[in-house]
Amino acid sequence: MATNIKSYPNLIDGTWKTSSDTPLEDRNPADYDEIVGLFPMATLDDTKNAIQSARSAFPGWSRTPAPARGAILDKASQILTSRLDDIATVLTREEGKTLAEAKGEVTRARDIFKYYAGEGWRCSGQVLPGSVDDELLYTRREPLGVVSIITPWNFPIAIPAWKIAPALIYGNTVVFKPAEDAPHTALLLVEALVEAGLPPGVINFLTGDGASIGTEMTSNPNVNGISFTGSHNTGTKVYQNAIKNMARVQLEMGGKNALVVLKDADLELAVKLAITGGFGLTGQACTATSRIIVEEEIADTFVLALTAATKNLKVGNGLENGVQMGPLVNQDQLQTSQNYMALGQQEGAILLLGGEVDGGKGYFAHATIFDHVEPTMRIAQEEIFGPVVGIIRAKGLNDAIEKANAIPFGLSAGVVTNNLKEAFAFANRVDAGVVKINEPTTGLALNAPFGGFKGSSANTFKEQGQAAMDFYTRTKTIYVNHG
Ligand code: ADP
Numbered sequence: 001m002a003t004n005i006k007s008y009p010n011l012i013d014g015t016w017k018t019s020s021d022t023p024l025e026d027r028n029p030a031d032y033d034e035i036v037g038l039f040p041m042a043t044l045d046d047t048k049n050a051i052q053s054a055r056s057a058f059p060g061w062s063r064t065p066a067p068a069r070g071a072i073l074d075k076a077s078q079i080l081t082s083r084l085d086d087i088a089t090v091l092t093r094e095e096g097k098t099l100a101e102a103k104g105e106v107t108r109a110r111d112i113f114k115y116y117a118g119e120g121w122r123c124s125g126q127v128l129p130g131s132v133d134d135e136l137l138y139t140r141r142e143p144l145g146v147v148s149i150i151t152p153w154n155f156p157i158a159i160p161a162w163k164i165a166p167a168l169i170y171g172n173t174v175v176f177k178p179a180e181d182a183p184h185t186a187l188l189l190v191e192a193l194v195e196a197g198l199p200p201g202v203i204n205f206l207t208g209d210g211a212s213i214g215t216e217m218t219s220n221p222n223v224n225g226i227s228f229t230g231s232h233n234t235g236t237k238v239y240q241n242a243i244k245n246m247a248r249v250q251l252e253m254g255g256k257n258a259l260v261v262l263k264d265a266d267l268e269l270a271v272k273l274a275i276t277g278g279f280g281l282t283g284q285a286c287t288a289t290s291r292i293i294v295e296e297e298i299a300d301t302f303v304l305a306l307t308a309a310t311k312n313l314k315v316g317n318g319l320e321n322g323v324q325m326g327p328l329v330n331q332d333q334l335q336t337s338q339n340y341m342a343l344g345q346q347e348g349a350i351l352l353l354g355g356e357v358d359g360g361k362g363y364f365a366h367a368t369i370f371d372h373v374e375p376t377m378r379i380a381q382e383e384i385f386g387p388v389v390g391i392i393r394a395k396g397l398n399d400a401i402e403k404a405n406a407i408p409f410g411l412s413a414g415v416v417t418n419n420l421k422e423a424f425a426f427a428n429r430v431d432a433g434v435v436k437i438n439e440p441t442t443g444l445a446l447n448a449p450f451g452g453f454k455g456s457s458a459n460t461f462k463e464q465g466q467a468a469m470d471f472y473t474r475t476k477t478i479y480v481n482h483g
Contacts, residue, residue: 007038008187010207012046013053014200019046024208026184029096029327030317030362036094039183041208047175047216050204054146054173055222057201062143062171069169070120075196077113080106083188087157089319091185095156096326096363097281098318109161109189112446116165116468123170123469125476134483141473143171144248145224148217150210150238152230153329154284154385156182157189162446163227164189164203166468172225174203175217179230181329183207214238221245227463227471228252229286232383232455239458250471251458252451254383255286255411257441258404260426261302262397262417263295269438270416271305274389277414277440279313279367282325283387284333286456287412287434287442291373291380293392293400303371303391307352310367317362327363328386334363337386344370344379349390375403383409397422405431410453412441433457 007023009016023038040046061069080087088102097105125139149163156178167174178186190205206213214234218226218241225248228238235251242249259277261270277289294302318326328334334357341355354368365387373380373390380390394400404413413432417423427435433452434444444450449462461471 005035005038008184010040010042010046011190011194011203011205012050013056013204017046020208024180024183026094026181028093029329030319032331032361032363034093036090037184039207042206042213044212044216047206047213048220050175050206051146051217051220051222053201054175054204057199058143058145058173061173061199061202064171066120066123066169066171068120069171070117072193072196072198073113073120073165073169074117076192077110077117079192079195080110080113080189083192084110087185087188090188091156091182092318092326094184095153095182096318096329097284098323098326101281101326102318105155105158108446109157112158112161112165115446116169119166119169119469123473130479132481134481136480136482138478138480140476140478141170141469142476144472144474145172146222147172147174147225147227147472148223149174149176150214150217150226150228150230151176151178151186153179153181154281154286156185159229160186160189162464162468164193166472167227168198168202170469170472172472173201175206175223176203177206177210177213177217180207180210210234215241218242218247219244223247225472226250235458248460248471249458250461250463252286252463253456254409255288255452255456256291256381256383256407256409257287257289257412257414257432258291258293259289259414259416259441260394260400260404261292261294261298262400262415262419262422263297264418265298265416266418267298267302267305270302271309273414273416273438273440274306275310275313277442278389279310279325279387280440280442282328284329284385285442287444288385289389289414289441290384291390291392291404293394293403295400296393296395299391299393303352307369310353310369313367315358315364315366325367325387328365329363331363333386334365337365337368337384337388340379340382340384340386340388341368344373344377344388344390347377347379349373349377349379354387375406381407397425401426401429408455411456412436412452414439414441
């Protein structure tokens with residue numbers, strides 16, 4: 001192994017710790033020979049120590065006034081601003097998305113910290129009318145305690161930010177484990193928090209094998225809450241572990257999101273939204289568009305326009321100017337996309353574009369469009385998490401809604417239409433936690449609740465905005481008789 005490759009540490013109880021004989025290799029998906037950095041494989045003891053240190057730090061942190069906690073988040077936000085370009089470059093190098101996408105994501109993380117810094121001045125309980133004379137009846141929002149935060153690689157700074165910032169502002173202490181494919185960006189976020197003045201033990205950072213660290217993080221009785229984003233399979237294990245200790249759980253898992261294009265839609269807009277939602281971020285977003293349900297009358301025209309516009313998408317290293325779609329994150333993801341490209345053809349869908357991967361030293365695939373996809377085909381049912389979309393034809397709004405709902409997931413759904421009545425009928429009847437009218441299925445407001453229905457979520461607590469308070473706090477009710 002080349003000696004000039006940098007080794008990065010974990011953070012346990014305020015101490016940076018670089019360890020492990022066989023470290024985790026963080027590779028560049030646009031050039032898999034490049035090792036971006038080496039990270040520790042945290043052991044079971046490391047994980048237990050991290051949880052214990054979060055437990056020990058909890059009394060001090062939870063008693064720190066919320067505005068003072070907010071001041072630290074605000075400082076972290078400023079640090080992220082000052083390092084925005086550097087962090088974005090690291091993000092592209094380890095995860096693959098384009099530099100423009102990476103800058104957008106780091107900006108989002110910075111804004112999330114700013115938003116929750118302000119929450120320090122607002123978060124509070126309620127004062128209620130007492131039922132007897134001279135009674136003050138009020139509630140307090142108190143932190144849960146130690147929370148485990150387990151995140152995926154596809155938004156390696158935005159997802160950690162939207163979990164960690166509310167966890168901290170409401171007074172919890174954190175054990176944070178990023179995904180194996182993108183630990184460096186996560187480390188830069190943790191560094192910003194430490195430099196901003198977060199006391200030792202309030203955040204702990206572990207890298208390594210997801211299954212072994214994750215099992216301890218979700219089954220240790222000292223953990224009071226778990227926020228997880230990742231696959232449905234892993235999410236199921238997380239839930240089962242958490243239940244043994246009755247830890248509070250928030251799970252965000254897959255999607256199979258539909259964009260419905262109705263016959264009166266602005267077709268230029270529909271094409272733009274399909275490309276943004278389907279091929280932006282290389283299709284590696286849980287809110288990505290993977291099914292486009294089009295009313296028959298306009299289907300041929302739409303498909304022609306979509307294919308023509310997609311053909312010219314420039315695929316390549318996200319650090320290069322002009323590249324519009326970066327690589328898949330790793331060999332497994334590339335292989336999965338490739339398998340579905342082949343499967344779609346076996347299932348009888350018509351391949352209009354793409355269907356292949358590029359050679360070279362990156363995990364590059366072409367944007368792929370299937371037409372005449374049937375709703376029951378596996379390519380219309382299973383999450384692909386790559387740049388593959390299927391066109392499904394529908395006979396009017398009702399048929400489109402039925403097809404949009406005929407999946408095990410319910411994360412995000414979009415409709416493109418100028419018909420107000422149909423737009424609202426769609427919004428009311430589609431089975432998804434996020435609905436977009438004339439906007440891409442991807443992209444979220446940081447101050448609005450986010451979370452899916454059906455198999456996309458544990459259907460417990462929403463994330464983001466004020467909704468995060470419900471997950472990260474518990475309510476105490478106080479009766480004071482001062483008569
Ligand atoms: P993906 O398919 O997006 O990689 P995963 O669900 O495998 O999704 O990973 C999401 C996160 O869950 C990652 O941080 C990963 O390391 C972690 N993880 C993997 N296995 C487990 C497990 N058994 N328990 C808890 N977390 C896990």
